[in-house]
Amino acid sequence: MIKEENITTEATKTDNKQAIIEIKDLHKTFGKNNHVLKGVDFVVYKGEDLVVLGRSGSGKSVTIKCIVGLIQPDKGEINVFGENILELPKAELNEMRVKIGFLFQSGALYDSMIVRENLAFTLRKHKRDLKPEEVEKEVIEALDNVGLSEAIDKMPSELSGGMRKRIGLARTLILKPEIILYDEPTTGLDTITSREISELILDIKHKRKTTSIIITHDMACAKLTADRIIVLKEGKIQAEGTYEELEKSEDEWVRSFFE
Structure with a gap:
């Protein structure tokens, strides 16, 4: 369904793996006493789907919003492709952001635009030299990739949550x-649609060779998509491992996610 692409990056290598994202000692406090992140450290390797679990308020969404610059951390490093994005000038940060796709919980579509216009708007914003026929081709291809080419002229209000x-x-x-x-790609969806979205995430990984972080409460999604899982507790990493390893964790709190 999705076309193969050769994507190359320059990143550090650790144990023959390329570290695409490196988070070091990340801290974030809101107000005076709401300490959401308290020294988070982790690495995401090239081609890996890393799932982040944790109770509400544990800092999962804040972490990935820091990675794209939607939230500024108080302390720490965020290295993406070997560059500390917290030190990048605005122009270079914007170039980096094009390489990072962010799927919001709601889908974040513009309600006043039909589907075609929603996709074309994003494309034109970043690739202004494209001709109208090239934009149309890219829009059709993107919709075909997610199996919804027939929705091109629909308004967001006409679509189901899964669509x-x-x-x-x-x-x-x-x-x-x-x-x-x-960010919570399956939240609010029924079991069948949730599985379809999870399978689509896997399809994208295998065909496009993407590197991903998946924030979820959906353990079925985690089991299907995760190469590795980290568990956040009160702003710190409590555990790390595969689904099977954490399912058998000696930590009762960690194990409770898998019961």
Whole structure:
């Protein structure tokens, strides 16, 4: 369904793996006493789908919003492709952001635009030299990639929750990002649609060779998509491992996610 692409990056190598994202000692406090992140450290390797679990308020979404600059951390480093994005000038940061796709919980579509216009708007914003026929071709291809080419002239209000998620993902994919950050991609969806979205995440990984962080409460999604899982507790990493390893954790709190 999705076309193969050769994506190359320059990143540090650790144990023969390329570290695409490196988070070091990340801290974030809101107000005076709401300490959301308290020294988070982790690495995401090239081609890996890393799932982040944690209770509400544990800092999962704040972490990935820091990676794309939607939230500024108080302390720490965020290295993406070997560059500390917290030190990049605005122009270079904007170039980096094009390589990072972000799928919001809601899909974040513009309600006043039909699907075609939603995708074309994103494309024109970043690739202004494209001709109208080239934009149309890219829009059709992106929709075909998520199996919704027939929705091209529909308004967001005409779409189901699962369709909105797919369109949101198509809009993310249209810029051909090397990294995709998924914020609760299956929340609010029924079991069957949730599995379809999870399978689409896997399809994207295998065909586009993307590197992803997936924030989720959906353990079925985590089991299907995760190469590795980290568990956040009160702003710190409590555990790390595969689904099977954490399912058998000696830590009762960690194990409770898998019961």
